[in-house]
Amino acid sequence: MAKYLALQKHVSVFFKKKKSISVSVSIAENFRDWLAQKLEPVTVRQRIVLINACWEWVQKKKLVLENPWEEIKVSVGAKQRPQPFTLAEISAIVHKFRSEPELNHYADYVGLAE
Incomplete structure (x- = not known):
């Protein structure tokens, strides 16, 4: 629910009183870009997924004809694998x-890594 509330705040600020039927793909892309200035890419993607789900629901209720959000993509960089401790770091920890x-x-549990 917290994610929806956070999304609602951003939607209110960006779209103001704009009707949902007037949101096009280009406006949706502008919203995505605007969010990207404020949030991390993974969070932007989560917000776009949420708004897309809302639009799918509204579309099923026949309140809008199209869902501009289904085409909006957010690229998130590849996750970096964690780097193992060096031998010097392991020695310092132990x-x-x-x-x-x-x-x-x-110490005996930690020292097993030595």
């Missing part, structure tokens, strides 16, 4: 666990 009294009871 040393910290062994040297701190409140952590040393975990």
Whole structure:
């Protein structure tokens, strides 16, 4: 629900009193670009998916003829794989666990990586 509320705020600001029937693909693209200035790409994609779902529902209810949102794409960069710790980092982590009294009871579990 929080995502829909956040989307509603953006829709209200961008579209003001514009009727849904007047939203074209180019206006939808402008909205996407406007959102991209404010939000991360993954969040923009989520918002476009939500608004597309709303339009699909409205289309099924025969309140609009077309869904301009189904053509709107948002590219999100590939997820980077996490980088493993270096040997120096592993050694520093294990040393910290062994040297701190409140952590040393975990040292044998952490030290398994050595």
